[in-house]
Amino acid sequence: MSVPSDDEYEGMPPPTIRNAYADDTIKIMLATDNHIGYLERDPIRGQDSIEAFKEILQLAVKHDVDFILLAGDLFHENRPSRDCLYQVMALLREYTLGDRPIQVELLSDPNDGKPASYSFPAINYEDPNLNVAIPVFSIHGNHDDPQGAGPEGALCALDMLSVTGLINYMGKIDLPMNDAEAQDTGIAIRPVLLRKGNTRLGLYGVGNVKDQRMHFELRSNRVRMYMPKDKDSWFNILLLHQNRVAHGPQQSVPEGMFDDSIDLVVWGHEHDCRIIPEPVAGKRYYVTQPGSSVATSLADGEAIEKHVALLKIQGKEFELTPIPLRSVRPFVIDEVDLSEAAEELGFDLTDKIEISKYLKNRVNELINKANEQWDERNARALEEGEPELPRPLPLIRLKVETTGVSEMSNPVRFGQDFIGRIANPRDVLTFHRSKSKGAKGKGKIKADVPELSIDDPDLTVGEKLSKVRVQTLVKEYLAAQELQLLGEAGMSDAIELFVDKDDSHAIQTHVHSALRSLMKGVQASEGEVDADNIDELVEQVREQHEQRYLQKRTEEPAKGKGKAKAAEESDASVDSMMMDVDQGGSDFDRQMSDAPPPPKAKGRAAPKKAAAPAKKAPARGKKAAAPPSDDEDEDEIEDEIVPPKRTNRAAVLSQLTKKAPARKATGTKAAASGSKQTQVTLNFAPAGRTSARAAATRAKRKVAETIELDSD
Numbered sequence: 001m002s003v004p005s006d007d008e009y010e011g012m013p014p015p016t017i018r019n020a021y022a023d024d025t026i027k028i029m030l031a032t033d034n035h036i037g038y039l040e041r042d043p044i045r046g047q048d049s050i051e052a053f054k055e056i057l058q059l060a061v062k063h064d065v066d067f068i069l070l071a072g073d074l075f076h077e078n079r080p081s082r083d084c085l086y087q088v089m090a091l092l093r094e095y096t097l098g099d100r101p102i103q104v105e106l107l108s109d110p111n112d113g114k115p116a117s118y119s120f121p122a123i124n125y126e127d128p129n130l131n132v133a134i135p136v137f138s139i140h141g142n143h144d145d146p147q148g149a150g151p152e153g154a155l156c157a158l159d160m161l162s163v164t165g166l167i168n169y170m171g172k173i174d175l176p177m178n179d180a181e182a183q184d185t186g187i188a189i190r191p192v193l194l195r196k197g198n199t200r201l202g203l204y205g206v207g208n209v210k211d212q213r214m215h216f217e218l219r220s221n222r223v224r225m226y227m228p229k230d231k232d233s234w235f236n237i238l239l240l241h242q243n244r245v246a247h248g249p250q251q252s253v254p255e256g257m258f259d260d261s262i263d264l265v266v267w268g269h270e271h272d273c274r275i276i277p278e279p280v281a282g283k284r285y286y287v288t289q290p291g292s293s294v295a296t297s298l299a300d301g302e303a304i305e306k307h308v309a310l311l312k313i314q315g316k317e318f319e320l321t322p323i324p325l326r327s328v329r330p331f332v333i334d335e336v337d338l339s340e341a342a343e344e345l346g347f348d349l350t351d352k353i354e355i356s357k358y359l360k361n362r363v364n365e366l367i368n369k370a371n372e373q374w375d376e377r378n379a380r381a382l383e384e385g386e387p388e389l390p391r392p393l394p395l396i397r398l399k400v401e402t403t404g405v406s407e408m409s410n411p412v413r414f415g416q417d418f419i420g421r422i423a424n425p426r427d428v429l430t431f432h433r434s435k436s437k438g439a440k441g442k443g444k445i446k447a448d449v450p451e452l453s454i455d456d457p458d459l460t461v462g463e464k465l466s467k468v469r470v471q472t473l474v475k476e477y478l479a480a481q482e483l484q485l486l487g488e489a490g491m492s493d494a495i496e497l498f499v500d501k502d503d504s505h506a507i508q509t510h511v512h513s514a515l516r517s518l519m520k521g522v523q524a525s526e527g528e529v530d531a532d533n534i535d536e537l538v539e540q541v542r543e544q545h546e547q548r549y550l551q552k553r554t555e556e557p558a559k560g561k562g563k564a565k566a567a568e569e570s571d572a573s574v575d576s577m578m579m580d581v582d583q584g585g586s587d588f589d590r591q592m593s594d595a596p597p598p599p600k601a602k603g604r605a606a607p608k609k610a611a612a613p614a615k616k617a618p619a620r621g622k623k624a625a626a627p628p629s630d631d632e633d634e635d636e637i638e639d640e641i642v643p644p645k646r647t648n649r650a651a652v653l654s655q656l657t658k659k660a661p662a663r664k665a666t667g668t669k670a671a672a673s674g675s676k677q678t679q680v681t682l683n684f685a686p687a688g689r690t691s692a693r694a695a696a697t698r699a700k701r702k703v704a705e706t707i708e709l710d711s712d
Helices: 048-062 082-096 157-163 179-184 211-219 338-345 352-383 411-418 435-440 461-467 470-481 488-500 506-523 531-555 566-574 587-592 630-640 649-658 667-683 692-711
Strands: 026-031 067-071 136-139 147-150 153-155 187-189 192-196 199-206 223-225 235-241 264-268 274-279 286-289 307-314 317-324 331-337 395-401 429-432
Touching (some): 048 067, 048 082, 067 264, 082 157, 136 235, 187 199, 199 307, 331 338, 338 352, 338 395, 411 429, 488 506, 488 531, 506 531
Parallel strands (some): 026 067, 187 223, 235 264, 264 286, 331 395, 395 429
Antiparallel strands (some): 026 307, 147 153, 192 199, 274 286, 307 317
């Protein structure tokens, strides 16, 4: 097969199968970036992702495909909620299990990739106990990648679906434990080899890894693909989930760095729909990018109509057919320049009412355009014999150029007029200013923000791009803020999780955990706290927590993507599928809270108590005048003592236990102070961990304490 020159690529027809034979043709449904669970709590858009996934499965049944191929980010979060898992498992059982015979024969080892110490095969339709009609093969993306280091290794939601026999999880790579091993270890990709008639197909999947790592491995020729000896007689597909668009040096994977024996690259992670195969200069293979099945941002690329691809392969020939997704909510985006509009229509840029009226008219035009698109979809579907779907609320985004406008109205208040007409009334407008035009003005009001290294005028463009990292910007910004309560390292990691993993609860969880530990550390200080020295004491406790966190982070092995030790993550791995509403945490909470086991306390002043109750001494230190009953003691221990694998209370309890003797006090004042601090501590305790009787007992005691404080 000759490689065409760069000039010959222009105007080339897409690949096609010249003489198709059904017995030799493998039909595959291609989809990527389903992001199931995106905005699942939104009353309007909460079911968009699951409805799109349901339609994909229905299309697979309709077109009688041999199997479904997913290129990552099946779930939007690393720990999908129970509701997400339930719906996905129910849909997979509904549409992919059945008596339909499978025409594709597995030639590779069915046990390659199966869980250790279990006997069932890795490929679900090779299991005699399962009745699979349409196999599903999937790699993981950056949103649903494996986490943890428990006895079974790093796990993700795809592992859960795999062991249930609903999907076939491929492309999971064991990354080296440390930098020394990384120098001698590359990325090994083992294929799933299939055959139908005379067509032989090799599936090579590699789940998402850091772009820098993938770029290095490809550039160093350390990506090993285990291919058959007669690899040229196989049609080879590579699935990957990486950045395709460059975001800086080594922040993407170049298209032309893959093995020459590859015939087609299925690219995940990028949400723009580009299904028509694109040739790569100097290479024999093509690239197809199905894009996402649901819009996760109001960007231009997401406004392209969503499709999945029907891939047909016969021998070394293939063809791709885009199939539009009817259930996807219509999305229309546009941009206006208020200065140009004012000149054309003659309204005053200082008149907020006139500007608002003009923008509302433009939004109404976009709504009408979106509704027309939906009606056209329904008309095409009716011609093909499909049922008509009810019109959903559209997504509308109007980007407004505000250069020369002194004041704009509140975009949230503006969107209230469109409630019930669009799906995103809170963010229908976005304002921006032209840098070139703004420079010519009289001057711009700059916010009081620290100067970052990328603002250095002496740096070249290349040097600035090399510094554009979320971690770098966050670290520099936080360092300039002089944080008084929160540690810079922990806050930086929480923000990184919020950006990279789209974990909406990461920052909230870290702040709650850090403030709770900070309060307990201040309460554990010896003697009475002077109001004049409170700032100094808080600073000391904050520095101690920051040093402990940095030490803990450096001690963790570099397995997976910076996961914690196996012994400390066993419970976290088991609970990795827990809903956010159950625990209120994130992956960052699990890493932050994995404090080292508490050291043995020395010189305890209350040897009468057992070991477990002794850890509660600080929480009751100021209540010496009113010793609690046995029932209350049980309730308090059940509420406060939590295994160190899940929270950072181990270190806190150890610190408090050491200093318990210095906390003892008598009299009404001490009791009142102790009760007040106990109430603050209880506000941060996780809910749902005690019985109804225990909760009632604590509530009754808190009411009594509050009444006592009021009477004093």
